[in-house]
Amino acid sequence: MDASVSMRHGPVELRLIRTRDARALQHELISNRRWLQPWEATLPGVQTGIDMRVSIRRLLQQYRDGSGFPFVMEYDGEIAGQLNIWGVMRGSLCSATIGYWVGERFAGHGITPAAVAMATDLAFRDLGLHRIEICLRPENGPSLRVVQKLGFRYEGVRRRFIHIDGDWRDHLAFSLVQEDVPEGVLARWAHGEVPADWSAVPPTDLPPTDLPPTEMPPTDLPSAGRQG
Numbered sequence: 001m002d003a004s005v006s007m008r009h010g011p012v013e014l015r016l017i018r019t020r021d022a023r024a025l026q027h028e029l030i031s032n033r034r035w036l037q038p039w040e041a042t043l044p045g046v047q048t049g050i051d052m053r054v055s056i057r058r059l060l061q062q063y064r065d066g067s068g069f070p071f072v073m074e075y076d077g078e079i080a081g082q083l084n085i086w087g088v089m090r091g092s093l094c095s096a097t098i099g100y101w102v103g104e105r106f107a108g109h110g111i112t113p114a115a116v117a118m119a120t121d122l123a124f125r126d127l128g129l130h131r132i133e134i135c136l137r138p139e140n141g142p143s144l145r146v147v148q149k150l151g152f153r154y155e156g157v158r159r160r161f162i163h164i165d166g167d168w169r170d171h172l173a174f175s176l177v178q179e180d181v182p183e184g185v186l187a188r189w190a191h192g193e194v195p196a197d198w199s200a201v202p203p204t205d206l207p208p209t210d211l212p213p214t215e216m217p218p219t220d221l222p223s224a225g226r227q228g
């Protein structure tokens with residue numbers, strides 16, 4: 001893949017990461033600690049700091065050896081976050097995983113769905129990949145919306161799958177294979193043709209919600225007979 005490759009959908013641009021992005025990304029990561037930490041991958045038993053220079057060097061090495069494709073997402077020309085195609089498996093699998101984040105001030109502008117759609121189309125059309133997977137914590141409502149908007153198919157729960165925010169966390173797995181989207185992910189989304197049910201998660205796979213008292217289901221016990 002050409003290192004100067006970039007894709008655009010409206011104000012959203014997806015382009016390969018560069019060494020000179022380190023300062024802007026480091027600033028976003030540090031100023032968004034509270035926003036990002038619950039969803040950030042960690043290493044078991046290891047405390048790590050943020051060093052984007054080292055991180056970008058490692059990502060570009062993965063790019064050179066073909067095991068990853070690291071991007072930044074820009075919004076109106078400003079760096080909003082990162083998207084990585086990682087864990088590229090060739091041979092009889094031809095699959096990879098997509099991970100992403102944006103800074104809090106960029107949330108809710110549809111940046112990530114547009115970028116994921118473009119990255120998946122690139123993977124299927126130009127990178128020779130057949131399957132793209134996205135895994136997210138069941139508690140991550142905004143990330144769940146991203147896969148729902150694009151119609152990634154729900155596959156199931158991966159128990160204690162990735163070390164996130166200091167512990168092994170359950171994840172919900174979603175995927176698309178090339179044959180699912182002959183017209184492309186971005187085009188299917190832009191034309192409003194995403195199947196509504198592909199991303200449906202059974203309630204039993206989602207964390208229990210705390211219903212406020214007014215919405216508690218009715219009980220057949222007479223209230224006078226109940227003790228605290």
Ligand SMILES: CC(C)(COP(=O)(O)OP(=O)(O)OC[C@H]1O[C@@H](n2cnc3c(N)ncnc32)[C@H](O)[C@@H]1OP(=O)(O)O)[C@@H](O)C(=O)NCCC(=O)NCCS
Pocket residue numbers: 035036039100101102103104106107108109110111112113135136137140141142143145146149
């Ligand atoms: C998950 C995340 C990448 C979504 O990116 P995004 O570019 O904001 O995506 P969208 O604009 O499509 O918004 C998705 C949902 O986020 C929620 N959302 C919107 N604005 C928000 C805000 N200011 N704060 C919190 N959530 C917000 C909404 O539920 C929205 O769905 P809707 O459009 O149906 O209302 C982003 O919230 C994020 O980076 N979160 C922290 C890191 C993270 O969770 N990474 C993913 C790990 S799997």
